[in-house]
Amino acid sequence: MDTPTETTETISSSQQSSRELTKQYNPFEVEDRWVKRWVDEPFTVDAHSDKPAFCIVIPPPNVNGNLHLGHAFDNTIIDTLTRYKRMKGFEALYQPGMDHAGITTQVQVERMLASEGVSRYDLGREGFLKRVWEWKEQYGGIILGQLQRLGASADWSRTRFTMDVGLSQAVRHQFVKLYHEGLAYKGERIVNWDPVSQTTLSDLEVDREERLGKLYTLRYPLADGNTEIRIATVRPETIFADQAVAVHPDDERFRDFVGKQVRIPLTDRFIPIITDEAVEMDFGTGALKITPAHDPTDFDIGERHNLARPSVIDLNAKLTSDLVPTQFQGLDRFTARDVVEAALAEEGTLVTTQDYTVPLGLSQRTKEPVEPILSEQWFVNTDAIAQRVLEGLDTGDITVHPERYGKVNRDWLANLRHWNVSRQLWWGHQIPAWYDPEGNIYVPDMDNPDLDCDDDPRYAHLELTQDPDVFDTWFSSNLWPFSTLGWPNTDDPYFKKFYPTSVLVTGYDIIFFWVARMEMAGYQFTGEKPFSDVLLHGLVLDEQGQKMSKSKGNGVDPLEVIAEFGADALRFAMTYASTGGQDIRWDGRRVEMGRNFNNKLWNAARFAMMYLDDGIDLDANAQLETLPDRWILSRLQRAVADVTDLLDTYDIGAANRRLYDFVWSEFCDWYLEAAKPALREGNTSTKAILGRVFTDILKLLHPLIPFITSELYEAFGFETQLGWATYPEVDDKLINPDAEQHFKNLQDAVTASRNLRTEANIAPNQEIPLVIGGNAKQVIDDNATVLESLARVKLQTEVKGASLSQIVPDLELTLPLEGLIDIDAWQARQQKRLASLQKDIAKSEKKLGNAKFVDNAPAEVVAEEKRRLEESKGLLAGIEASLAQLN
RNA sequence: GGGCGGUUAGCUCAGUGGGAGAGCACUCGCUUCACACGCGAGGGGUCGUUGGUUCAAAUCCAAUACCGCCCACCA
Numbered sequence: 001m002d003t004p005t006e007t008t009e010t011i012s013s014s015q016q017s018s019r020e021l022t023k024q025y026n027p028f029e030v031e032d033r034w035v036k037r038w039v040d041e042p043f044t045v046d047a048h049s050d051k052p053a054f055c056i057v058i059p060p061p062n063v064n065g066n067l068h069l070g071h072a073f074d075n076t077i078i079d080t081l082t083r084y085k086r087m088k089g090f091e092a093l094y095q096p097g098m099d100h101a102g103i104t105t106q107v108q109v110e111r112m113l114a115s116e117g118v119s120r121y122d123l124g125r126e127g128f129l130k131r132v133w134e135w136k137e138q139y140g141g142i143i144l145g146q147l148q149r150l151g152a153s154a155d156w157s158r159t160r161f162t163m164d165v166g167l168s169q170a171v172r173h174q175f176v177k178l179y180h181e182g183l184a185y186k187g188e189r190i191v192n193w194d195p196v197s198q199t200t201l202s203d204l205e206v207d208r209e210e211r212l213g214k215l216y217t218l219r220y221p222l223a224d225g226n227t228e229i230r231i232a233t234v235r236p237e238t239i240f241a242d243q244a245v246a247v248h249p250d251d252e253r254f255r256d257f258v259g260k261q262v263r264i265p266l267t268d269r270f271i272p273i274i275t276d277e278a279v280e281m282d283f284g285t286g287a288l289k290i291t292p293a294h295d296p297t298d299f300d301i302g303e304r305h306n307l308a309r310p311s312v313i314d315l316n317a318k319l320t321s322d323l324v325p326t327q328f329q330g331l332d333r334f335t336a337r338d339v340v341e342a343a344l345a346e347e348g349t350l351v352t353t354q355d356y357t358v359p360l361g362l363s364q365r366t367k368e369p370v371e372p373i374l375s376e377q378w379f380v381n382t383d384a385i386a387q388r389v390l391e392g393l394d395t396g397d398i399t400v401h402p403e404r405y406g407k408v409n410r411d412w413l414a415n416l417r418h419w420n421v422s423r424q425l426w427w428g429h430q431i432p433a434w435y436d437p438e439g440n441i442y443v444p445d446m447d448n449p450d451l452d453c454d455d456d457p458r459y460a461h462l463e464l465t466q467d468p469d470v471f472d473t474w475f476s477s478n479l480w481p482f483s484t485l486g487w488p489n490t491d492d493p494y495f496k497k498f499y500p501t502s503v504l505v506t507g508y509d510i511i512f513f514w515v516a517r518m519e520m521a522g523y524q525f526t527g528e529k530p531f532s533d534v535l536l537h538g539l540v541l542d543e544q545g546q547k548m549s550k551s552k553g554n555g556v557d558p559l560e561v562i563a564e565f566g567a568d569a570l571r572f573a574m575t576y577a578s579t580g581g582q583d584i585r586w587d588g589r590r591v592e593m594g595r596n597f598n599n600k601l602w603n604a605a606r607f608a609m610m611y612l613d614d615g616i617d618l619d620a621n622a623q624l625e626t627l628p629d630r631w632i633l634s635r636l637q638r639a640v641a642d643v644t645d646l647l648d649t650y651d652i653g654a655a656n657r658r659l660y661d662f663v664w665s666e667f668c669d670w671y672l673e674a675a676k677p678a679l680r681e682g683n684t685s686t687k688a689i690l691g692r693v694f695t696d697i698l699k700l701l702h703p704l705i706p707f708i709t710s711e712l713y714e715a716f717g718f719e720t721q722l723g724w725a726t727y728p729e730v731d732d733k734l735i736n737p738d739a740e741q742h743f744k745n746l747q748d749a750v751t752a753s754r755n756l757r758t759e760a761n762i763a764p765n766q767e768i769p770l771v772i773g774g775n776a777k778q779v780i781d782d783n784a785t786v787l788e789s790l791a792r793v794k795l796q797t798e799v800k801g802a803s804l805s806q807i808v809p810d811l812e813l814t815l816p817l818e819g820l821i822d823i824d825a826w827q828a829r830q831q832k833r834l835a836s837l838q839k840d841i842a843k844s845e846k847k848l849g850n851a852k853f854v855d856n857a858p859a860e861v862v863a864e865e866k867r868r869l870e871e872s873k874g875l876l877a878g879i880e881a882s883l884a885q886l887n
Numbered sequence: 888g889g890g891c892g893g894u895u896a897g898c899u900c901a902g903u904g905g906g907a908g909a910g911c912a913c914u915c916g917c918u919u920c921a922c923a924c925g926c927g928a929g930g931g932g933u934c935g936u937u938g939g940u941u942c943a944a945a946u947c948c949a950a951u952a953c954c955g956c957c958c959a960c961c962a
Contacts, residue, residue, distance in 0.1 A: 208959085231962085232962060279962085289962075295960075407891085581891085589899070755927095758928045847905095864905080
């Protein structure tokens with residue numbers, strides 16, 4: 001980009017208004033300067049102010065992450081709302097921070113180490129963590145700079161990290177409390193095991209997929225040797241861990257089998273036939289092999305029948321157990337399946353195999369098939385607190401937008417299972433539980449949760465070792481809305497001032513991971529909701545409507561977009577596209593729209609400055625002398641009312657579109673053009689009104705596009721920065737329906753004149769005579785200079801010679817036929833108008849002739865229909881007359 | 888198996904009961920004294936399909952088709 005940039009010398013505010021603005025807006029120099037300013041003078045908050053509080057905590061990005069479009073989307077919305085509220089007089093806190101992202105970061109650092117040929121075990125726990133912290137210091141926080149580049153008006157002095165001392169204490173406090181309330185417990189359960197990263201995963205971290213596999217029907221011989229029972233399975237390699245065969249209690253087919261013993265194929269072991277309601281009679285053979293250690297359903301059935309639960313698959317997903325015959329020992333689970341199948345066939349216990357779609361769980365991080373294994377882990381009992389959240393959602397204590405996601409939120413909570421919070425990782429909050437050699441558990445007391453048990457004098461006589469596991473990442477981010485504000489210190493002024501927070505803004509894809517868990521933690525630990533509203537937005541998809549992902553390489557890098565178009569243009573594209581939680585397909589044309597809009601605004605400012613070379617004086621005396629002035633002030637009030645309303649209901653996309661339309665189509669296209677005659681005459685009232693309206697426009701737009709608006713505000717000589725200015729309020733006295741109607745007449749006249757000019761092939765810059773007739777003639781006459789300027793015409797009382805007429809509501813315009821005109825084409829077009837009018841008339845007459853319509857429809861609708869009919873009739877007559885005149 | 892969203896102009900999308908809109912693309916004309924990242928004048932749609940409710944349906948209801956997403960322990 002070799003566009004010449006302005007000089008960067010410091011200019012005092014009194015000179016700023018005379019600063020030359022480039023013809024084309026160059027966002028880069030401007031944005032860089034404001035980024036620096038907002039970092040040097042962040043939008044800090046005062047916890048003791050009298051202003052009402054407004055607070056949004058950002059979804060903390062991964063500490064080592066890079067800004068992607070999802071962040072850009074989130075933070076644009078967050079910043080827009082925060083800036084809006086700040087200007088509305090709120091003490092508005094944009095609370096920034098980062099997440100340690102346990103498994104993601106650990107996998108990433110391990111990968112880096114692997115390239116050096118080092119594993120985490122080579123370094124040991126302490127050495128490894130040192131490396132992760134080094135990595136965090138080096139790369140962590142890059143994303144904060146990227147958020148700053150986006151224009152985030154955060155209070156950077158309050159930046160928090162989930163592994164900060166204070167936030168780590170919060171996590172510990174949480175666990176200790178849950179433990180002593182009996183809600184955190186250690187239990188042996190079936191968990192999702194990722195054999196690659198060697199850790200358990202919560203259900204949410206497992207992606208369900210369907211793979212083509214086989215359904216095997218096996219023969220389990222009864223002890224008597226004469227009969228058999230057949231079972232269906234997709235995992236024959238797990239038969240060695242079988243503890244029973246189960247059938248449904250009502251299943252007549254197996255009535256005589258229940259209680260008898262069957263032999264597990266390929267072994268000499270016998271297991272009983274039991275009954276359980278969980279068995280589906282219709283599926284497979286109606287008989288199910290029960291393997292408590294390798295299947296959640298089987299585990300539950302095993303619990304009910306007190307079955308043992310031996311494992312035959314180890315942490316590396318290999319068959320290792322005394323129960324496994326030698327020839328299968330050490331085989332990988334998938335290899336084992338084929339080998340076992342062959343052996344079963346040989347033994348004659350394999351009845352059939354058929355192709356079958358097998359559900360498979362994949363680790364979100366490593367994409368490795370997850371192995372359900374039996375393991376002792378820490379769980380959190382969420383039963384009661386989920387109910388409390390459901391109540392909060394039902395009573396409207398928390399409101400989810402759009403509403404349909406409230407149902408998603410609710411349904412998940414209603415079917416929630418206990419949360420496995422322990423992870424076999426090193427990067428994270430190590431679990432504050434200690435064990436003595438006998439395996440007894442020691443957890444710090446509630447009144448001193450930060451005291452390690454191995455430092456506790458009471459246990460000095462014991463050999464205590466701390467649990468090596470760490471907590472699930474979400475077991476710290478669930479506290480984010482209050483841990484960032486000082487909790488567990490409930491006397492912290494920020495906690496007191498800003499909690500509960502106002503709105504939570506995030507993508508619907510983390511409702512379960514994050515939103516619901518914050519809701520639970522909020523009620524559980526603070527006794528209150530963590531936020532009043534949840535604003536969920538959609539995902540940003542690529543041009544083809546596919547999810548963006550690193551592996552597909554179809555991602556759009558927001559930083560590249562900013563580098564090419566500027567952050568305001570990107571922000572514009574993000575808010576423009578946002579509607580009702582819908583996914584948005586990436587479309588670069590929206591960024592160009594933003595870029596073009598910014599340029600338009602920039603040039604409108606340049607124009608305004610030509611007449612406001614002393615800056616803007618908002619106190620200047622201004623009379624509403626001209627129709628354009630009265631009109632734009634009236635339209636401005638409507639824009640302010642609409643936009644305020646839309647932002648208050650979080651409809652940022654509609655607010656953006658409303659302002660785009662107002663600024664471009666009303667202010668630039670009509671007002672600036674219509675005001676030119678008065679401005680050229682030096683009308684001081686019009687100048688003052690131009691200044692006022694433009695100032696309000698900058699304020700209205702500022703939350704959406706903060707850079708250019710701040711720059712222009714400053715360029716007009718305002719000393720306080722725009723971010724701290726007051727948002728416009730509606731002034732009802734300025735709403736002027738008459739002015740709007742009259743200006744509409746003027747617009748009709750201008751458009752019709754231009755249309756006639758085009759029809760008659762008259763050069764755009766050639767001034768031509770025009771005669772006006774009709775009901776609204778007086779309005780036009782009163783504003784003759786405006787019409788003459790906008791349409792390049794000279795009003796006359798009559799036209800000599802051949803002429804062309806155009807009929808619009810309340811007006812007839814006649815133009816001399818000076819240029820060449822394609823009469824046939826003109827007539828054809830008028831005929832088309834006639835046909836359409838005739839249709840309209842017929843329709844209206846039919847409607848008005850319908851007694852049901854006249855009786856049932858609201859009076860104003862009927863009146864409007866009558867007015868429309870009259871108007872159409874008038875237009876029709878006029879056009880017919882002008883056509884006749886031509887002939 | 889259950890739930891949700893989408894289907895409107897060539898493209899990307901707004902619009903949720905009273906005569907269909909935007910941006911881009913397209914046609915024609917403009918170096919008009921803020922802006923060619925612009926200005927002006929235009930062309931283009933039986934609002935997926937079928938049925939219903941209503942004086943009135945893109946909009947509400949019910950089916951249906953296609954596209955997409957989420958949830959789920961029939962092995």
